[in-house]
Amino acid sequence: MPTEPRGAFEVAELRAGYGKTLILDGVSLAVPAGGRLALLGRNGVGKTTTLATLVGQTNRHGGSIRLDGVELGAMSSSARAAAGLGYVPQTRDIFKSLTVEENLVTGLKGRSRSALEEAYELFPRLGERRRNGGGELSGGEQQMLSVARALLGKPTVLLLDEPLEGLAPVICDTLMAALSRLDMTILLVEQQVDRALDFADRVVFLDRGRVVHAGPAAQAKADSALLERHLGVALAA
Numbered sequence: 001m002p003t004e005p006r007g008a009f010e011v012a013e014l015r016a017g018y019g020k021t022l023i024l025d026g027v028s029l030a031v032p033a034g035g036r037l038a039l040l041g042r043n044g045v046g047k048t049t050t051l052a053t054l055v056g057q058t059n060r061h062g063g064s065i066r067l068d069g070v071e072l073g074a075m076s077s078s079a080r081a082a083a084g085l086g087y088v089p090q091t092r093d094i095f096k097s098l099t100v101e102e103n104l105v106t107g108l109k110g111r112s113r114s115a116l117e118e119a120y121e122l123f124p125r126l127g128e129r130r131r132n133g134g135g136e137l138s139g140g141e142q143q144m145l146s147v148a149r150a151l152l153g154k155p156t157v158l159l160l161d162e163p164l165e166g167l168a169p170v171i172c173d174t175l176m177a178a179l180s181r182l183d184m185t186i187l188l189v190e191q192q193v194d195r196a197l198d199f200a201d202r203v204v205f206l207d208r209g210r211v212v213h214a215g216p217a218a219q220a221k222a223d224s225a226l227l228e229r230h231l232g233v234a235l236a237a
């Protein structure tokens with residue numbers, strides 16, 4: 001029997017912030033199962049707050065978050081993870097005092113240790129470094145570890161917050177190539193606009209906690225006026 005595609009993600013009218021301060025003022029977006037959405041915008045517009053709200057780390061004042069039709073909004077962060085949300089935060093929250101392998105084990109969520117081979121297959125570098133401490137890793141290796149750990153939980157939707165930040169171009173290539181091989185729904189926040197638009201099917205631009213544009217990624221990439229307006233950058237031709 002063919003399995004149903006999983007990972008259809010629908011966010012409607014999200015209003016959220018920190019304490020009483022409202023940052024997101026009605027953010028809506030939808031990613032079909034297996035789709036890839038880039039979430040872009042200038043610094044401070046609410047991209048990280050959006051992802052943090054999806055995983056239950058801010059105060060949500062309203063709106064809905066549905067994964068395959070199931071409402072996640074009232075669930076705890078850990079229940080959302082169990083329901084299929086994987087999160088790679090901007091801060092790369094790996095444990096520096098644990099080894100690479102021990103870090104990965106924290107992502108197993110009850111799966112057997114043999115699943116660790118999936119991580120080493122995706123990022124052979126992590127296999128070579130499995131006995132090294134998290135604090136001994138380069139920035140690129142830490143990011144690979146952070147991504148690999150999130151994937152071990154077998155998410156159906158992966159949320160990535162600026163995975164390329166501070167990484168050398170060759171490491172960005174490696175990371176994007178690995179992400180391109182993943183078969184799941186992906187929501188990517190990234191400042192490297194050209195790479196993000198090449199990766200994604202669709203794009204949503206945020207400004208001051210609101211969606212100001214949504215459309216096909218390829219179309220946005222070809223529209224320098226649009227990019228200039230929402231990001232203040234022009235891509236090289």
Ligand SMILES: Nc1ncnc2c1ncn2[C@@H]1O[C@H](COP(=O)(O)OP(=O)(O)O)[C@@H](O)[C@H]1O
Pocket residue numbers: 018023041042043044045046047048049050
């Ligand atoms: N923990 C926090 N407490 C209060 N305000 C915050 C917090 N984190 C972010 N903000 C504010 O929320 C707004 C959006 O920030 P953020 O979501 O980090 O933007 P982006 O990721 O798009 O750069 C900014 O005005 C920022 O100062």
Ligand SMILES: [Mg+2]
Pocket residue numbers: 047048049090
């Ligand atoms: Mg951010």
